[in-house]
Amino acid sequence: MNTRRITILLVTILLLSLTGASIAYARASSYLESYFVMLTPKEGENGRMIVSFWVQGTGIMDKIGADAIQIQRRSGTDWITEATYAGEDDPSLFYGTNVSQYRNEFNYYGTPNYDYRAVIYVYAGNSSGSDTGNHTSGSVTCKP
Amino acid sequence: MLKQGPKAAASPSLDVVNLKKRLENKSPEELIEELDQLLDNGVIHDTPTDSLLISTYIDILEEKDPVLGDFDPEQNYADLMERIQQSTYLSPKTVPGKSRFSHLGYYVAAAAAISIFFLGSSYALGADWAKTLFQWGGDLLLLRPVESGQLTLPEAQTEYVSLEDALKQYGLDNLSPGWIPPEYALTSIEVFPMESFVEFAAVYQKTSGDYLSVSILYFLQNAPPEITFEVTPDFREIYTVSDIEHFISSNTETYKACWINGACEGIISGKVSEKELKKIIDSLYERQV
Secondary structure: OOHHHHHHHHHHHHHHHHHHHHEEEEEOOOOEEEEEEEEEEOOOOOOEEEEEEEEEEEEEEEEEEEEEEEEEEEEOOEEEEEEEEEHHHOHHHHEEEEEEEEEEEEEEEOOOOOEEEEEEEEEEEEOOEEEEEEEEOOOEEOOO | OOOOOOHHHOOOOOOHHHHHHHHHOOOHHHHHHHHHHHHHOOOOOOOHHHHHHHHHHHHHHHHHOOOOOOOOHHHHHHHHHHHHHHHHHOOOOOOOOOOHHHHHHHHHHHHHHHHHHHHHOHHHHOOOHHHEEEEEEOOEEEEEEOOOOEOOOOOOOOOOOOHHHHHHOOOOOOOOOOOOOOOOEEEEEEEEEOOOEEEEEEEEEOOOOOEEEEEEEEEOOOOOOOEEEEEOOOOEEEEEEOOEEEEEEEOOOOEEEEEEEOOEEEEEEEOOOHHHHHHHHHHHHHHHO
16 A cells, blocks of 8 residues: 555545544433533633533423533543532532523633543433433643 | 406405305316416406415315425426427327317416516515425426425514524524424524524424424534434434535434534434425525525
């Protein structure tokens, strides 16, 4: 296989991986439809990162949102949880009631030049039952 | 407005009930003949009454001699061209009896006239003629709207009357569907502006409670992030329209699609069929053509 073929193969693999990068599939749910959490680092704001999340239900839910969000920092090959926010500690920030989807965001100040990611544990429920799921964001580098 | 022609059609204020009763007793050929006369006499003008008159004839005609169920525009166009060719090459002298195609000119003229009336009175009648199709069937060319659910709210109700309206106010185009399944109607349109993204959320519902949601997430600082979708394992498909891949999947009772277009991620989910979902996706891009 010559260099040109190897290059084409690598580019194809890269494109395929990018195509699928926006979607992760989880098992079916009668309550949860889709969800994400993401970190947005802010330049020149002393390590500020915006933690944004969005949870969509299959219809109007009595309660829908985040049971918990963890902020993790990379340490070598491991991820260390730096902070955990529990939904029940601040329901007005983390849950919506009688809505089909809920979103919110808050600030987290990390250590500049370290890689961070967030993990969300989502919840949706109504009188018929409830379900939970989780999602891990892509990693970002905290900016000074 | 009508000045002369068939008796029941001559009244400026059309009595639709009596007209329907009268027309229901006629054969399709008689109806076409009467419609021919109306058009020949030049008595029809671009008025709501005349549009209603024509549509009453067309409705009764369709009841008696329905147009094709599964309309294929390309096939029907090919058939039409073939028929026109045949009618050109067949001399009336060589064809025994009265050919139905001898009225082809009338039908085409009728269709053209009908199209003018329908388009002219479109907005007054509240129809979405932007999504209109020509249909050929039963020797009659018809101009019919592709039925859609209700995409707008009454203007006085909220800040935005439709998803398209909300998106436009943020300078975003071609992200809202131009078609949703009939019986669905927009029940809420909300915009949630945040620091990192703006969510445009439209909810359409049927009277039965069935639910269809269209969400557009506009990411202001990052590329659209990875999103987790709850899906059944048996159905996943990539549906490409306008060079954009739409990831279609199903959940327990819903179908859903998501796609990325620039800085926006779109998500449609609800109680619709796979076919309807694809039609909604198609309608996202029809305005671009």
